[in-house]
Amino acid sequence: MNKPQKALSRAMAQMRSWSWLKRTYAAIFAIGFMISSFLFLTPTGEASREWMAQTVITTQHRSWAWMFVGGEKRDRMVAQLHLDRELMGTERQNFGMINVGNGHKTVKRSAEELIKVEDISAPLWKGKKMYVYDPRAIRVVVPSKSGEGERISSMVERTGAYAGINGGGFVDPDGLGNGFAPIGFIISGGEILYTDQDGSIAQHVVGFTKEGVLVVGKYTIDQLLEMGISEAVMFYPRVIANGKGLITSGDGGWGRGPRTAIGQKEDGTVVIMVIDGRQTHSVGATLKELQDLMLEEGVVNAGFLDGGASSELVTHTDGLITKPSSRYGERRLPSALLVFGNPDEYVPNNPWDGVTNIDPGGAYDHPDFLKEQAENKNKPKPSVSPSASTSATPKPDKSTEPSSSASGKPASPNTSGSPGAGSPSGGTPAGGGSGTPTAPANSAGAGTGGTASPGASAGAGAGGTTATPGTGASATPKPSSSAGAGAGASVQPSVKANSTASPGDVKLPGASAGQQSDAAGVAKPTAPTATTGGAGTGAAGSGGSPAAAANAGNGG
Template sequence: MSSTLRTIRQWSSWKKALFYFTVLTFLTSSFLFLTSPGGKIRQWLAETVITTQHRSWAWIFVGAEQRDLMVKRLQDFNEEAAREKQDSSLIKIRNRQAKARSIDELIKVEDISGKFWQGKKMYVFDPKTIRVMTPPKSGEGERITAMVKRTGAVAGVNGGGFDDPEGLGNGFAAFGAIISGGEVIYTDQDGSIAQHIVGFTKEGILVVGKYNIFELRDMGISEAVSFHPRLIANGKPLITSGDGGWGRGPRTAVGQKADGTVIFIVIDGRQAHSVGATLKEVQDLLLEEGCINAGNLDGGASSELVVDGELLTKPSSRYGERRLPNAFLVYDDPTSVKADRVWDGIDKIDAGGSYDHPDFLREQAEKRAKQQQNPTPPAKTDTDKTKTKTDTKPESNKPAANKPETNETGKTGTGKGESAKSGGNAAKDPGTEKPPASGTGSNGTGTADPGKPSGGQGNTPPPTGTGSGSVTPNGGNSGQGGTGSGSTGSGSTQGSGAAGGSGNGSTGTVPNSPAGTSAPGTGSGAPAKTTDKSADTTAPAPTPTPTTQQNQTQTPSQSASGTTAPPAKTP
């Protein structure tokens, strides 16, 4: 054990982090999937995810089959809770002063908290002061702070749901129905189809349940939005077991007491200071207040309470306060304001997303600008290293004839034929990457192995290039080249002298160079690649120097692969 600990201590920091992460993952997974408390936590996590924009991901915690069952149970509960008809006689609305009331006479706001959450509770003493408000222009929703200031409202709370792609929707694609001032401002269903409704009659009675548009008109509904589930019906709690199946999260809900007082509950969630509340906790809060009827409103990142133009809660939205399609606003004189019919004449509604969200686009633009101001230096490539090594390598006095030249065309191989040379060591030709062999000698005969030229003792290593022989500058006639194998390549004649060398295979050509002649040579075999061991990288082929009047215009020779060999460097 001690040896294992010593070994772990010797690991690098990243290796330790990976090890500890693996151990933690194993222990956490074992707890979640192999113990009863872990199973309850997984169910709670799945319920929380199901009520967000990412419902499909709940399978990670409980599996796809169990997730689908949980979703179905929620839907069944929503339908069952909405079924009981509301008894309006249980609410007795007291007459209130009509106008010129202060904020304190209209509303009262208190802090509330639970074990895992914090929030606000707002009393609205006269339910007739509540009106549903909509955005002023088509194409996007409106923030409640802007809505309150624009219309002169005392306070505002978010209302119904809407389509919200990526959590960055524009707040314009509302769900269900929107009714304001007795007018149907918007509906996404035929009037005969029942929808989940949270609203108020002209007399100020809160109505929660499932009704179609014709029933709502008959009931005298003046203000309404769509959301669910119903929490309290005719004084009875509807969540009698479990926590409501929605997990913990930001919540907004509304209830009404027997004297007509309306209570809005707004709870922060998905944050360090407040994880969020369950539906049952919200229901129990409203029951304690004596609410006869209550319903859940849109929650999540949309949950917020604004009083006198100031946002009192902390929305969990990525960019703070969101644009919404509607809100419940409180006015001293609600008859003085009217909701805009911004959906009239629109057949298709664009819900928006990251592609047109102003805050998201601004954030991305700032990131791009920051990257341009502080660009990341490009990493050195192999080419950069090659260039550095090639340019900085000191010149060598070793005979270049002993160093086979690298074929830059890649696929062009070399023959194994020998050119007979005479004289002493090769000399470096100034200005070239690879010196040609130099010296003088008489005719000799080369072989496949290093041969001995006549006319003098000299070095005779295998030259690189093609099956054709090469001629040393200012030298005499070279000997007859031996046969060898290799793919077609190209070599050059430099200086005066005759070209020679033969091989068995395809034909390559030796282009002209100054003061020399060219001659065809042949060679064959599998493509081979020779490497210049005097450098770490492949050296470029020498560039031919301009021709004299004696020679024709040069053209690059064609390699065996069909590519054109690059011209060599000039001295």
């Protein structure tokens, strides 16, 4: 046996003599060392870190991407993604490539005549594919009432539509927005229901003309109206233009996540793909994977709608048939694309008409979140033994005259804290703060300790010894006490957004309402208006998704 073998044998024998705890720590260290070496010392590991950073960038936690590639490289990646996205939207569409035919827009047709839904999957994801055989059957539908968005299943049931998918992006504080603060614009029936931009500013669009031609790319609202646009929302990126795939290297730069893609074939057939993501059964798809699938279908123009936790497909017969990554299931949305048997029957209302201040909502008013918090609060807590629960019978102090009194030391202050400042996202405020000292224990020559303050166990003390307080319960404010409203509290319909949304959970184009974006696209908060709530004042928080670097936001 050579020297290395002998050394290894001695090391193994020594390790076998270690305790199980020591062996566990050694195994964790060894595994961590190997993973770190792979990630930081090999080309494959570097590519893996970049992929993880790209995936995080399209979520509502974009700032965390620095953990994989560092802050400087993250900023360069974001800037490159913005540049690529803008370039992908610039090529003008050749509308002559699409031949929809005469169609039967005003004649009611059955679901079997209009749509077909299939399962699709790949090693890392599962989803649904839907064919819509007449694009003029697709309408943009908006919420039925002002103040909050509407779930797609509710829209389908309310309007009698055959199917529906999610539409454009929206301001989404902490992923708990109410779905009533759209980003960009919403057009339905040829009418502009909402816009936060001037008509001369080019924005990314997914929509249809009156003739049923899918429009994807970057256009101004004025150009869209001249083109005869009928239905449209704002989102990006375009991945197929005039029959060419625009992602020619890499995976598209957005990592893996839930996706909603839409494209059109030369005969007018619309192909929609909705992919589940961020779950054990389905990690999510890349942009290039869906681009390539669309090209295999013969699609000549294609782009993405809002993704992330907003991605979902609903049918009138089976309800929600995909699995959204949202913790509360279906989300409330400001817009959706629905398929109608007779699309002329749908007449859109305008829930934003006359609204000057739009509250995007957040943790403080999300019904499911508040219900969850209330249930957690009402759960029985395990009993904790008081720190000084034993009472002792004190012996009289013979050195003290019966008429004299010996004052005991005051009890320690109660540690129960008052709520601190509200968190920017409208979440749980930071607890802490000094409580009010309790009154001193009662003085007595041979008495028990004084009455304990709330949170303190009444203990016995000999000769006026004070009671030892127990642990004061920290005050946990309700979600409504946090001051931060998220996304800048309100969004004016006339406010101009800085950029556009991303195909993940990125809800805000450029940055959330109440924010600006720098050259690298990293959101920088402007001076927000502080709101008072509970016991602290919280600055208005970031909206939607830090993923948007424009990061849009779910939209998550």
